[in-house]
Amino acid sequence: MEKKNLRKDMLALMKEQVGKVKRRRDKALLSKLTSLPAYESATTIATYLSTALEFNTLPFIQQALTDGKRVVVPKVLPDRQMVFLDYGADNIQLSSFGVPEPISGEVVDKAAIDLIHVPGLAWNEAGFRVGYGGGFYDRYLVDFQGQTVSTIYPFQVQDFTQDSFDIAVQQVLVAEKEA
Numbered sequence: 001m002e003k004k005n006l007r008k009d010m011l012a013l014m015k016e017q018v019g020k021v022k023r024r025r026d027k028a029l030l031s032k033l034t035s036l037p038a039y040e041s042a043t044t045i046a047t048y049l050s051t052a053l054e055f056n057t058l059p060f061i062q063q064a065l066t067d068g069k070r071v072v073v074p075k076v077l078p079d080r081q082m083v084f085l086d087y088g089a090d091n092i093q094l095s096s097f098g099v100p101e102p103i104s105g106e107v108v109d110k111a112a113i114d115l116i117h118v119p120g121l122a123w124n125e126a127g128f129r130v131g132y133g134g135g136f137y138d139r140y141l142v143d144f145q146g147q148t149v150s151t152i153y154p155f156q157v158q159d160f161t162q163d164s165f166d167i168a169v170q171q172v173l174v175a176e177k178e179a
């Protein structure tokens with residue numbers, strides 16, 4: 001399936017998943033995520049600021065801060081380069097892409113990040129992902145030396161062939177299917 005069509009299909013499925021099922025899945029994924037050795041040993045964690053359709057990252061951010069971890073979130077600069085800045089609830093606005101991001105702050109050095117929680121729309125069995133089409137994470141992860149993880153819903157596991165520039169996520173945590 002073409003990535004453009006796969007993105008469209010995944011967004012439609014994500015819109016269908018609302019309410020109790022999504023909240024249960026998010027809670028279970030949060031538990032899996034915060035139980036990972038990569039999470040436990042991390043000092044600085046990068047995550048994204050989720051939209052209503054994605055895994056809700058706010059409880060994850062709150063848990064990481066409670067656990068004494070530094071939390072950084074992405075910002076896309078005018079030159080289309082993605083960087084990470086320290087998270088601050090009072091320092092967030094919607095970007096021109098319609099996603100929440102920090103207004104300002106100092107760029108966090110990539111080498112200081114231990115774990116990146118990577119968003120996307122679909123993942124194959126090898127951990128390669130289809131994102132939203134900007135290529136920001138694939139470019140950022142090219143020389144990233146830390147750990148990567150994604151939290152996804154069962155329908156986001158899809159069969160597709162990755163491109164040569166795609167970077168696989170090291171660990172993909174999948175929510176249980178509802179009975």
